Amino acid sequence: MLRALAKILKVLNSETEPSQISLAFCLALITGFTPLWNLHNLLVVLLALIIRVNLSTFIVGTVVLSGVAYLLDPIFSWIGLAVLTPNPLEPLWTALYNIPLFRLAKFNNSIVMGSLLVSLALFFPTFILANLAIGRYRENVLQWVRKSRVVEALTASRFYSLYESVSGWGR
Amino acid sequence: MRRWIRWQGLVAFVVFVASVCLLWFVFADLAVEKVIEGAGTRIVGAKVELDEADIQLFPLGITLRGLQVTNPNEPMTNAVEITRIAGLFDGVELLRRKAIIEEMSMEGVRFSTARKSSGAIKGRSKGEKSEKMSLKRILGTDLPSFVLPKAEEILAKEQLQSVELAKALPAEIKEEQKKWKKELAELPGEERIEEYENRIEKLKEMRKTGPEGIFRAAAELKKLKQDIESDLNKLTKAEQDFNSTMKLFKERLAQAERAPVDDANRLASKYSLDSQGLANLTRLLFGPRIATWLERGLSWHERLEPLYERVKKEYGGDAEVVKPLRGKGLEVRFREYKPLPDFLIREVKGSVSTRGGDMEGRIENITPDQDILGKPLTFLFSGAKLSLLQSFRVDGTLDHVSRLTASDRINLKLRGYQAQQLTLTDSDAFSVKLAKGLADLDLSSIVSNGAIDTEFAAVLKSAKLEVNTSVESGPVVKAISSTLTGVSSFSLVAKVSGNLDDYTMKLSSDLDRVLKDSVSAQLKSQIAKLEQKLRADISERMSGPIQQAKSSLGDFAPLGDELEKRIQDFISLQKEALFKKSSTGLPIP
Numbered sequence: 001m002l003r004a005l006a007k008i009l010k011v012l013n014s015e016t017e018p019s020q021i022s023l024a025f026c027l028a029l030i031t032g033f034t035p036l037w038n039l040h041n042l043l044v045v046l047l048a049l050i051i052r053v054n055l056s057t058f059i060v061g062t063v064v065l066s067g068v069a070y071l072l073d074p075i076f077s078w079i080g081l082a083v084l085t086p087n088p089l090e091p092l093w094t095a096l097y098n099i100p101l102f103r104l105a106k107f108n109n110s111i112v113m114g115s116l117l118v119s120l121a122l123f124f125p126t127f128i129l130a131n132l133a134i135g136r137y138r139e140n141v142l143q144w145v146r147k148s149r150v151v152e153a154l155t156a157s158r159f160y161s162l163y164e165s166v167s168g169w170g171r
Numbered sequence: 172m173r174r175w176i177r178w179q180g181l182v183a184f185v186v187f188v189a190s191v192c193l194l195w196f197v198f199a200d201l202a203v204e205k206v207i208e209g210a211g212t213r214i215v216g217a218k219v220e221l222d223e224a225d226i227q228l229f230p231l232g233i234t235l236r237g238l239q240v241t242n243p244n245e246p247m248t249n250a251v252e253i254t255r256i257a258g259l260f261d262g263v264e265l266l267r268r269k270a271i272i273e274e275m276s277m278e279g280v281r282f283s284t285a286r287k288s289s290g291a292i293k294g295r296s297k298g299e300k301s302e303k304m305s306l307k308r309i310l311g312t313d314l315p316s317f318v319l320p321k322a323e324e325i326l327a328k329e330q331l332q333s334v335e336l337a338k339a340l341p342a343e344i345k346e347e348q349k350k351w352k353k354e355l356a357e358l359p360g361e362e363r364i365e366e367y368e369n370r371i372e373k374l375k376e377m378r379k380t381g382p383e384g385i386f387r388a389a390a391e392l393k394k395l396k397q398d399i400e401s402d403l404n405k406l407t408k409a410e411q412d413f414n415s416t417m418k419l420f421k422e423r424l425a426q427a428e429r430a431p432v433d434d435a436n437r438l439a440s441k442y443s444l445d446s447q448g449l450a451n452l453t454r455l456l457f458g459p460r461i462a463t464w465l466e467r468g469l470s471w472h473e474r475l476e477p478l479y480e481r482v483k484k485e486y487g488g489d490a491e492v493v494k495p496l497r498g499k500g501l502e503v504r505f506r507e508y509k510p511l512p513d514f515l516i517r518e519v520k521g522s523v524s525t526r527g528g529d530m531e532g533r534i535e536n537i538t539p540d541q542d543i544l545g546k547p548l549t550f551l552f553s554g555a556k557l558s559l560l561q562s563f564r565v566d567g568t569l570d571h572v573s574r575l576t577a578s579d580r581i582n583l584k585l586r587g588y589q590a591q592q593l594t595l596t597d598s599d600a601f602s603v604k605l606a607k608g609l610a611d612l613d614l615s616s617i618v619s620n621g622a623i624d625t626e627f628a629a630v631l632k633s634a635k636l637e638v639n640t641s642v643e644s645g646p647v648v649k650a651i652s653s654t655l656t657g658v659s660s661f662s663l664v665a666k667v668s669g670n671l672d673d674y675t676m677k678l679s680s681d682l683d684r685v686l687k688d689s690v691s692a693q694l695k696s697q698i699a700k701l702e703q704k705l706r707a708d709i710s711e712r713m714s715g716p717i718q719q720a721k722s723s724l725g726d727f728a729p730l731g732d733e734l735e736k737r738i739q740d741f742i743s744l745q746k747e748a749l750f751k752k753s754s755t756g757l758p759i760p
Contacts, residue, residue, distance in 0.1 A: 035499075045187065049180030077500050084503040097505040100266040111500030 016054065018138075022130035024053035025061045026123050032065020033076070033115040039105040040116065072118075073111055080114030200224050203233065214477055215250075217241035218290035232259040241290025242283070243474075244467060249286055254279025258516065270514045277521030322704035325438050331709065333430035337716040340427060344420055344723035351413060351730045358409055359402040364740055370395055396745075403741045410734045417724075417731060424720050431713060435705035439698050452651070452687065453663065453680035456596045456603060461627065461665050462676060469671065472579065472618065479548050480571045481539035512540035527588065528557025541571045561587025578619035585612040590631075603655060608634030616667075623674050625667040632660045654689040658682065 027048045031041050048058045069076070084093060096102040106112045204224035211219030222237025235256040242250040258275035265271075374395070377388040515538040523530045532552030538544055547570035555562045567581035593605040608631045616625035638652040663680045 042188070046180075046184050049184045049187070050177055051180075052175050052177045073499060081501060081503070090505065093503075094505040098508045103268045104266065106268075108503045108505065109500045110503065 018131050018134040019127075020052055021054045021057050021134055022127045023051065024048065024055065024057035025130050026127045027053065028058050028061025028065055029122060029126055030116070030119045031058075031062045033069045033072070033119040034112060035106075035109075035115070036062075036066065038112060039101070069115060072115075076114030076118060077110040078114065079117060080110030080112065083113055083117065084108060084110065199226050207235070211240065212292060215240055215243060215474055217243040217246060217292060220290075230259055231262045231265065232257065239284075239286065239290075241286065243291075243470075246289040246291035247286050249284045249290070250282065250471075252279075252281050252284045253277055253521075264511060267511075268513065269511050271511060272516045273518070275516050275519045277519060280521050280523040282523075282525065322701060322708055325705065326708055329438060331430075331434055331712070333427065333434055334709065334712050334716075336423070337427040337430065337713050337720065340420070340423055340716060341719035341723045344720060344727055347416060347420075348723070348727045348730065351416075351727075354409065355730060355733060358406060358734075358737070359741070360737055363402060364744060367395065367399060367744060399741060399745050403738065403745065406734060406738045406741060410731070410738060413731050413734055417728065420720075420724055420727070424717065424724065427713060427717050427720065431706045431709040434709050435702045438705055439702045452690065453682050454676075454678040456651075457663060457680070458665075458676060458678050460595055461678065465625070465667060465676070468616075469618075469623070477539060478537060479539060479541060479569045480574075480577070507543075510543045512538040512543050514538055514540075515544065523552060525557075527559035527563065528554055530554030530557070530563060542573065545572060547572055559589045560585065563588075576619075578617060580617045581614070582616075583612065583614035585610070588612065595636075602639050604637045604639075605631070606635045606637045608632065618671065621671050623667060623669065623671055625665075627663075627665040627667075629663045630660075631662070634659055634661070650689050650692070650694075651686060654686055655682075658685070 027044050030044050034041065048055065083089070093108070097108060107116075200223070203226060204221050207224065208219050208221055218239075218241045220237075220239045220241075221235055223235070225234045225236070226232075227234070236254070238251075238253040238256060239249045240251045242248045255278040256275060258272040261269075261271040261273065370391075374388045374391055377384045377391065515536070516534075517536065519534040519537065521532060523532060530552050531554065532550065534548065534550040536544060536546045536548050538548075541547055547568050549566070549568050551564075551566040553562075553564040553566075554560065557563065563585050565581065565583045567579070569579045571577045588610045590605050590608045590610050592607075595603045595605055597603075610632075611630045613628045614625070615627075616623070636655045636658055638655050640648050640652050661680055661682045663678070663682075665676055665678045667674055667676045669675050
């Protein structure tokens with residue numbers, strides 16, 4: 001059982017390059033900010049599974065950002081309405097509204113539209129910033145964390161030794 | 172590229188999607204059940220429960236079993252219970268997120284079934300309190316108690332102004348008497364007359380001194396005449412004022428003497444049914460029950476509004492923003508090339524079970540987007556030759572195709588309903604139950620632009636009314652009771668009109684005249700006794716002050732005689748002493 005769990009964790013943590021972690025977080029930005037059960041999130045999940053990104057970052061990021069999204073929903077709704085209601089864009093939206101795929105994607109919902117736009121707008125800036133942050137963390141903070149008592153206790157456990165024994169699987 | 176692509180991920184994705192689909196298959200029924208229960212509970216304001224929801228894929232459809240909708244006014248009773256509801260979705264429109272059901276069937280529809288547990292939800296018990304509060308507003312009056320209070324009770328409660336005024340009258344007369352005594356002392360009297368007589372004598376002496384004396388006397392005489400006239404005017408005015416005052420006191424005394432009769436009449440009328448109340452007893456007897464039915468009907472009309480009208484906000488152009496029935500955010504709806512509502516049930520057919528028998532009916536075009544569909548919601552239920560009914564038909568329209576001309580209509584025709592044990596009125600004094608009877612009912616109601624216009628007519632034949640009175644009830648209630656017990660047929664017409672939040676009801680019946688005659692006769696003798704007692708009691712309270720007032724007035728009147736005497740003296744003085752003329756034509760004393 002522990003061995004199986006260790007293998008799962010290994011898969012989830014297999015991609016550890018800064019860009020892989022950052023990209024995972026940026027994809028989590030989309031799934032976290034937008035309502036989870038939307039069509040576009042299927043595409044994002046597919047990308048997260050096919051592209052070599054850090055899956056644990058993607059999962060944790062989605063959960064954390066979903067919580068943040070509850071607080072930001074009024075802002076997303078305001079942005080969504082501001083984009084959906086002006087007359088100049090109406091012909092575009094009307095055309096999309098009559099395509100079943102976009103109707104299923106609920107693009108005409110103010111929160112879906114607002115949160116999607118915000119997450120796409122933040123995608124590249126977040127990627128760059130996350131890359132920088134991960135680099136700095138590994139240079140300056142990681143050593144200190146590894147020496148902390150919590151991590152030492154964790155690495156001394158049986159579960160960690162199992163985890164180490166399966167490391168290299170999937171690379 | 173290979174370094175960045177994880178092809179195993181595709182397998183994982185397929186497994187993930189398959190898992191989600193599997194979960195959906197497993198839990199979709201439960202999810203739909205919870206959604207229906209949640210949305211229904213929010214709309215109705217009481218528990219809506221479903222035993223089972225079953226989604227079928229081929230063909231795409233839904234079946235609901237064991238739907239119970241609690242009556243919010245009676246949490247232990249279901250307003251409606253439906254055994255089975257089944258319908259097929261239009262699969263193509265479902266891709267456009269439109270739930271279109273062409274035909275839905277309902278089986279086992281029953282009303283007012285008992286529940287095993289309370290269906291009340293917290294914070295939503297409006298119930299009977301608000302019904303009672305609105306009855307006075309609708310009927311325009313409180314219900315009378317039908318029991319006449321005793322004279323002592325009335326007099327203990329009422330402050331009789333007439334008694335207070337009568338008590339104050341003697342003191343006022345005495346006060347006025349003092350004032351007039353003082354004034355009389357200042358008015359010209361005996362002394363002034365003597366003074367004038369002396370002046371007259373002097374004039375006579377003056378005349379004897381020769382022509383010069385005569386001329387001087389004439390001038391003096393003119394002045395004397397003016398003085399006498401001035402004094403006479405003062406006295407005359409004083410007499411006029413005195414007479415006005417005297418007249419006022421006499422009127423007040425007469426009023427005080429009449430007061431026991433007037434007050435007794437007024438109080439007796441106040442504490443018994445007046446002629447207006449007597450003329451419309453049926454309004455007081457049956458109005459509360461009809462008003463309660465009306466209020467419940469209107470509250471259901473308001474509760475079900477989300478099913479036929481959606482709250483919308485327009486932003487200009489063809490886009491409009493709507494609040495979804497459930498969910499977060501706002502949905503912006505754009506023009507559709509093939510407009511259809513998001514939710515539509517084109518036709519619901521079903522059979523309804525009542526105590527009177529089973530009826531068939533249908534409802535068409537259930538959708539909150541009637542403006543898109545272009546058709547109103549209509550319904551029709553009918554039945555004939557049922558066990559307790561000769562025939563029944565209810566039909567109506569909820570037309571919200573255009574918000575500006577929205578109107579809701581319902582028409583009901585019921586013939587030969589064998590009513591049994593139907594409570595018509597239930598007050599503290601008595602309750603009236605229709606033990607049995609054959610009823611024909613007609614109802615026509617329209618709600619439009621925030622106003623209601625309803626007419627309800629009922630004809631009851633072969634009726635047996637049971638009246639229960641409390642032990643303490645008086646002869647009036649007993650008279651009503653015996654009259655109603657003897658009634659075997661009557662008709663009733665109720666008309667409701669006004670704004671939805673401020674309407675009034677007018678109720679009339681051929682029972683009115685019968686009840687009025689019977690109650691009037693009883694009331695007449697009771698009121699006469701009460702009036703007599705009130706009159707006696709009030710007279711007793713007033714007799715002391717009235718005697719005092721009479722005595723004071725007796726002391727006051729002589730002042731007027733004195734005034735009159737003085738006036739007569741001055742007039743005599745004026746006539747006899749001043750207006751004799753000499754042979755020369757000059758006035759001489």
